[in-house]
Amino acid sequence: MASSRAVAVALDYSSFNAVEVPLMQGLSTSLVVIALLAVAAPLAVRSLDRVVKVPLVVFEIVLGILLGPSVLGWVQSVQFTDTLADFGLAMLFFVAGNEIDFALIRGRPASRAGLGWLISLAAGIGAGLLLGPSVEAAVIIGVALCSTALGTLLPILRDAGQSRTPVGIAVTALGAIGEFGPLVAISLFLSGKQLGPATGVLLGFVVLTGLAVFLASRSRHRFLHAQVTRTLHTSSQFAVRSIMFILTVLVVLSMTLGLDMLLGAFAAGILWKVVIARAPEQDRLVIEAKVDAIAFGFLVPIFFIDTGIDFDLGALTASPLTLALVPLLLLLLLVIRGLPSMLAAPKGSSFAEKRAVALFGATGLPIIVAVTGIGQDTGIIPNGIASALVGAGMLSVLLFPMLALRQRGRKAARIQEPA
Template identity: 60%
Template structure:
């Protein structure tokens, strides 16, 4: 009985300490707070100090955090801005990443099934991690930021489709049919949401914005729950439903006043990044199998191999979406941002380990590479982006 209260206290404590450490270290070098959340989870978890033990309750909260992370990613994508050339070329780049990842995964893995898991993991981009970085740097609305957002959208939504098609336990044919059913329902909901002004929604949002009613937040939770439940009922990955819920909510809120949208977005940021998302990342560290990673030199060697493969498999194809006239420094930054991946890697490896289709050592190596990518690549990308000199900012249409 003592372990459960200890876990309940330690996980919020670790989540509390992470931004403090990030701000202190940030005076010397800027490191995403997610890195500290995962590392603190590893240190306090069973692999090292043993202060925190995974429980069913924390796992449920972590699942909610993962769903909320993808909801936020879906809600923050401005599809009107990335539509057209950026999204088309980003989609092409992702398809090349998936093909290359599966081929290399099959070469590295002991069997083709494990290779598919590795390939999907290597084809991902952590859009939910990149958006706050781009927003903090004032890059979201620049052509460079639009290109990275399109790459991230393809690198997050594409793997979700691949998971639903190849890792759902169904044959690809029936899985595709189920996926089409879900897509029809989700697209119909988004289309209906875009057809009207929804004044009653906006009135309730405004009326309860600063009261105990909090209609906007309750509506978000309902939309998230319905689409996640629908995806699970259909045998699809829940993250697909979470992502679609974010897109739907953005459409519903588009008619609200800028002031109300800003307040709602702040509240959602607080709910997601102040509560459930940190629990997901801390729990990822707690459940990280450090023993399996250190079990043999060959497994440990997979970490730098997977890190390099993220650059080759996911980073280089990201160049397809580079804005016209991008400098060499911007192209290097795009490669690094494209290769930044973690949430999808965690989700894919969990599925593989749970179904005994992926070894715990390989899963730990993939997650370890994802953690290093989040630690290193955005930092290096920003240094490349900020180092460009004598180059004019690109116009919104991608021309110099």
């Protein structure tokens, strides 16, 4: 009896190994390759910096495509890396919400950016009705075309020293509306609920979040700030743990209510900014550095590399018509999102500055990836259109910020010229 039981256990163990070992090997390979690509991407940016300034995220996505199933097939997307990529996307939206200075963008920048976004949404859905196979597909295309990648643009603006300039403030307002607006549209039209119940749930979430922000703004948080200061350089890391708690609660709440998780991540960033606002400035700078390390040093690169790995290059190149959609959609991003964005340009802006605002406003990728993923999971849009939208988003990140900064550089050069 004992020997037969031992044989049964041995058989179970061998069958476990036969299934689990290949899975673990695939996971290990994927993790190592993704980590390698995350290191290689900034080195590639550095090597080309003197020739052309290419945003880091472009290299991360392109390297994912090259080593993923579409080209070399050295790395596969697995559930664990997909989960980490979801955390990376959530962290990107948390950082975006946390870095918005509402005192700077309120008034004219926010109102003009909101008007421009409504125009973009209407025009985007109109274009979607022409390109998509259904009304639902038109909504997905419209939401994708009216987005602005604030989480991608903020590091670019900050690295270029443009975040606090009038144009940088206008772009921040555009990005805040261009990320929050599409998230609201996704929650209303793509949640699977009727519009009435979906609106009620969304309003409930907004009220709860607004109440939390209001209560946080009324308190001085002396105990929390004291804990943050006491543990800032210890293993307790109370600030980082508090951030992860707030992020997790609001993400889970948004998902429980049937809303997009990115809405919760964006709201968490806003809430944390209010909570930590009265902490000592040096503490806030240290916490910001820690958040950047977690986001841009770990999770966000995994999201962009995983986006490249999941990119369906075969569906994009399956027909010349589908491939031709990429430049068409890139042009539509510029027209549908870029031109209305010029409404938010600062008063007295030169035409070069307005062009820069338009180019920044038309830069979109994270929302495009999120909304096309919803469309593919629900079977609303074909893989070809989804890949074309993501391809156009990648090109927008590659081209538009670079061209926008070049517009700003030309203006600065003209200012410095002797009279």
